[in-house]
Amino acid sequence: MAELVLDNVDKVYDNGFHAVKDLSLDVEDGEFLVLVGPSGCGKTTALRMVAGLEDITDGTVSIGGKVVNDVGPRDRNIAMVFQSYALYPHMTVGDNIGFGLALRHEPKETIKEKVGRAGRLLDLTSMLSRKPKQLSGGQRQRVAMGRAIVRDAELFLMDEPLSNLDAKLRVQMRAEIAGLQRQMGITTLYVTHDQVEAMTMGHRVAVLRLGELQQVAAPQDLYDNPDNVFVAGxxxxxxxxxxxxxxxxxxxxxxxxxxxxxxxxxxxxxxxxxxxxxxxxxxxxxxxxxxxxxxxxxxxxxxxxxxxxxxxxxxxxxxxxxxxxxxxxxxxxxxxxxxxxxxxxxxxxxxxxxxxxxxxxxxxxxxxxxxxxxxxxxxxxxxxxxxxxxxxx
Ligand SMILES: Nc1ncnc2c1ncn2[C@@H]1O[C@H](COP(=O)(O)OP(=O)(O)O)[C@@H](O)[C@H]1O
Ligand SMILES: [Mg+2]
Incomplete structure (x- = not known):
C-alpha cells in the first residue's frame, strides 16, 4: 500500500508539445482515483510518467513517500492494466496470470498459491487450465487483472481497461473492478475518457483538460458543484x-x-x-x-x-x-x-x-x-x- 503524489508535473514531448501542465495530484493510500478527460488531454501521458515509461520533464512523482523520478519502471512496484490485455494465446489462463512471477523466478509453489488466490478472487478458478481464446471478453479482462494482482504491487495503474468491452459487460466490469479494489484496498489511479465510468468507480475524480487539471472532487460534489464551465459541461x-x-x-x-x-x-x-x-x-x-x-x-x-x-x-x-x-x-x-x-x-x-x-x-x-x-x-x-x-x- 502506498500514497501516490504528483507534484507540479510537466511533460513536454521531444517535438515541443506540452502534454501535461503543472499537474499536482494526491492519491491517498487505498484510494481509487479516476483521471478523466476528453481524448488527447494527457491522461495516458500522466499515467506513463507514474509508471516510469515516460520521462518526467519537470516536477516529481512520489510513491509511498519516495521520489521515483529516477527509478526504473521495474523497480516502482506498480502493476498496470491496459486497454488491450495482451494475453499469451498459447499459454493457459493460470500461466498467463503467473507469467510475471515466473519471470522473476519465484518458486513454483508460491506462483501456484498466488495464481490460485487471484483465480478465486476473480472467479476464474474453473478457467485456469483453459486457453484465453476459450474465454469471453470480460473473463479475459479479469485475467489481465489477475496478472496485476499476483504481483503484490503497491499501486495499480489502469488505462481505459474497459474500452474494448461491449456496453453491458462494461457496466458489469465497472462494478467488479471497483469491488476488487475495495477488497484489496490497493491505491489505484484509473484513467478513462468515460465520465460515467469516472462517476461510478472513483472515490474521487480528477478532471483533466488540455493537460491541465480542472478539479478534483468526490463524484457527486463534482456534479453538484463544478468549479468551471468545462467541468459543468x-x-x-x-x-x-x-x-x-x-x-x-x-x-x-x-x-x-x-x-x-x-x-x-x-x-x-x-x-x-x-x-x-x-x-x-x-x-x-x-x-x-x-x-x-x-x-x-x-x-x-x-x-x-x-x-x-x-x-x-x-x-x-x-x-x-x-x-x-x-x-x-x-x-x-x-x-x-x-x-x-x-x-x-x-x-x-x-x-x-x-x-x-x-x-x-x-x-x-x-x-x-x-x-x-x-x-x-x-x-x-x-x-x-x-x-x-x-x-x-
Ligand atoms: N510521443 C509523443 N510525442 C508527441 N506528442 C505526443 C506523444 N504521445 C502523445 N502525444 C500527444 O500528447 C497529447 C496527450 O496524449 P495522451 O496522453 O495519449 O492523451 P489521452 O490519453 O488523454 O487521450 C496528445 O495531443 C498526443 O497527440
Ligand atoms: Mg489515452
Whole structure:
C-alpha cells in the first residue's frame, strides 16, 4: 500500500508539445482515483510518467513517500492494466496470470498459491487450465487483472481497461473492478475518457483538460458543484444546458434575461451565491441540469418557450433536446470532446439558438419542431463567469 503524489508535473514531448501542465495530484493510500478527460488531454501521458515509461520533464512523482523520478519502471512496484490485455494465446489462463512471477523466478509453489488466490478472487478458478481464446471478453479482462494482482504491487495503474468491452459487460466490469479494489484496498489511479465510468468507480475524480487539471472532487460534489464551465459541461449525461444570460439584481432576487425571455431567481438562491452580488447588470453563463428542467409548471419555476429539436424515448425517461432564442456558450471555450457528431448535426440547424436537454418522465410524446414550454427550477441553477468560465458561488 502506498500514497501516490504528483507534484507540479510537466511533460513536454521531444517535438515541443506540452502534454501535461503543472499537474499536482494526491492519491491517498487505498484510494481509487479516476483521471478523466476528453481524448488527447494527457491522461495516458500522466499515467506513463507514474509508471516510469515516460520521462518526467519537470516536477516529481512520489510513491509511498519516495521520489521515483529516477527509478526504473521495474523497480516502482506498480502493476498496470491496459486497454488491450495482451494475453499469451498459447499459454493457459493460470500461466498467463503467473507469467510475471515466473519471470522473476519465484518458486513454483508460491506462483501456484498466488495464481490460485487471484483465480478465486476473480472467479476464474474453473478457467485456469483453459486457453484465453476459450474465454469471453470480460473473463479475459479479469485475467489481465489477475496478472496485476499476483504481483503484490503497491499501486495499480489502469488505462481505459474497459474500452474494448461491449456496453453491458462494461457496466458489469465497472462494478467488479471497483469491488476488487475495495477488497484489496490497493491505491489505484484509473484513467478513462468515460465520465460515467469516472462517476461510478472513483472515490474521487480528477478532471483533466488540455493537460491541465480542472478539479478534483468526490463524484457527486463534482456534479453538484463544478468549479468551471468545462467541468459543468463534461460531467453528467445528458450534459448540463449552458447559455448566456443578462443578470439583474434587486431586493426580491434576480432576473436572468435569456433572449427575450426571463428566468426568475428568488432572493435566498441569490444570497447563497455571494459572488453574484458584484455581477449586477452583467452577462453571465448559466447552467441547468437536465433533471432540473420540468415538463409541468410548479410554484417558483420559471417557464420558457422553446421548441423540440429531438425527443428520445428511452423507456424509463424521455430525453428532449430543445432549442430557444438566446446566446449559446461557445463550444470551443469548453474544449474538444464535449459534443458528439450527432449532437453537432442538431446544433448546426439552430446555430444561433440555445440548445439544451431535459430529462422528462416516460410516455410523454413530443414531435420535432413543435413548440414546448419548459419549466426551470431556479434553486438548482449554476452561474459562471463569462470570460474565465469559473463558477460564481
Ligand atoms: N510521443 C509523443 N510525442 C508527441 N506528442 C505526443 C506523444 N504521445 C502523445 N502525444 C500527444 O500528447 C497529447 C496527450 O496524449 P495522451 O496522453 O495519449 O492523451 P489521452 O490519453 O488523454 O487521450 C496528445 O495531443 C498526443 O497527440
Ligand atoms: Mg489515452
Amino acid at each position: 463534461f460531467i453528467g449525461t445528458p450534459p448540463m444546458t449552458l447559455f448566456h444570460a443578462g443578470l439583474t439584481l434587486d431586493d426580491e432576487g434576480a432576473r436572468l434575461k435569456v433572449g427575450s425571455q426571463e428566468i426568475w431567481v428568488p432572493r435566498d438562491v441569490v444570497a447563497a451565491r455571494s459572488a453574484l452580488q458584484s455581477r449586477n447588470n452583467e452577462e453571465v453563463i448559466v447552467g441547468v441540469r437536465a433533471e432540473d428542467i420540468h415538463p409541468e409548471p410548479r410554484e417558483g419555476y420559471s417557464t420558457l418557450n422553446a421548441h423540440v429539436v429531438l425527443a428520445e424515448a428511452l423507456g424509463s425517461s424521455v430525453h428532449v433536446t430543445f432549442a430557444l432564442e438566446g446566446t449559446p456558450v461557445d463550444e470551443s471555450r469548453l474544449g474538444s470532446g464535449l459534443v458528439n457528431e450527432e449532437e453537432e448535426v442538431g446544433r448546426l440547424r439552430h446555430a444561433t439558438d440555445i440548445q439544451g436537454t431535459a430529462v422528462f418522465p416516460p410516455r410523454l410524446h413530443f414531435t420535432t419542431e413543435d413548440p414546448i414550454q419548459i419549466h426551470v427550477d431556479p434553486a438548482r441553477i449554476q452561474f459562471f463567469d463569462l470570460e474565465s468560465g469559473i463558477a460564481l458561488r
